[in-house]
Amino acid sequence: MRRTVLIDAPSNLGLRPPAPGTVPGCYKLAGALREQGLLRRLGALEGGVVVPPRYDLGDWKEGDGDFNAAALAAYTGRLATRIEGHVASGDFPVVLGGDCSILLGAVLALRRLGRYGVAYLDGHGDFRHPGNAAVSGPVGAAAGEGLAQITGRGQADLTDLDGLRPYVRDEDVCVLGIRDVDEDQEELTGLGISHAPVGEIRRRGPEAVARDVLTHFQRAHLDGFWIHLDADVLDPSVMPAVDSPDPGGLLTGELLALLGPLAASPRCAGINVTIYDPDRDPEGTGAALLTELLESVFAQP
Helix, strand or coil: CCCEEEEECCCCCCCCCCCCCCCCHHHHHHHHHHHCCHHHHHCCEEEEECCCCCCCCCCCCCCCCCCCHHHHHHHHHHHHHHHHHHHHCCCEEEEECCCHHHHHHHHHHHHHHCCEEEEEECCCCCCCCHHHHHHHCCCCCHHHHHHHHHCCCCCHHHHCHHHCCCCCCHHHEEEECCCCCCCCHHHHHHHCCEEECHHHHHHHCHHHHHHHHHHHHHHCCCCEEEEEEEHHHECCCCCCCCCCCCCCCECHHHHHHHHHHHHHCCCEEEEEEECCCHHHCCCCHHHHHHHHHHHHHHCCC
16 A cells, blocks of 8 residues: 655746736645645645745746746756655655646656656646747746646756656647647647547546546556646636636536546556635635545545
8 A cells, every 4th residue: 555645835936926916826725725634634644845936027028938937947856856755665645736837846756767647637738838839829837838848848947857858758648628629639639649628528438538548558658647636627616716717627526537547546656736726715615625536536545
């Protein structure tokens, strides 16, 4: 039985300010889920906190690349070292964000250890990069470039740490739960990046989609895979407390049915949870939902 280890990665470095002079509140995600008793409810060991640098856009302007890039690169290296140590020891890290840029730390850790895939559960393709900026808009917020960056697209100070670009190969990613109208689908298809939008998951059934993902990873002869879980994969009717609450997402039962088989695989190396923003959820219902979801999937017997 692997030990579940709870690690806080409360970084908001990859998101734009929600309003001038403010900072994104998703850095409170970890505290909100811990307040729900997540450590106890998972039966997890304490993995501590990887403290992020200050959120400070300084004099950044459009065209300068990703803001907070130097701080994010330094943080990615430190988070990767923490995760790498646990995975190498046979532990199962549950990493609480933060925004989607914390995934860089997880995939860098795994890239140091071998060849790993990523099950990318997210409401958006997160595939903005310099090569498609004319259509998707200029780069700037790393959280909106997550899938592009982990597959090696974007500025080298974030995508080529330790000289290990790409952290994940295109063929080793499965994107799950993007909206049916997501603009990145055409490019993903052309690149051979596997993806299943919400409509397909409902048509085929989430359990069947999860089985196909596991088969895909098995055929690639990977050392394992990581789960990236962005709270905005859920429909805003059940999870409105995110920065981009677009309609047409998965319902809680559908996400549980999709996530369960992936998490049960012995090849699953860990998971990160991102984007839930307690500042947008004064009653804490989103924190309760995510805690119950994680307990249902990852609690030790």
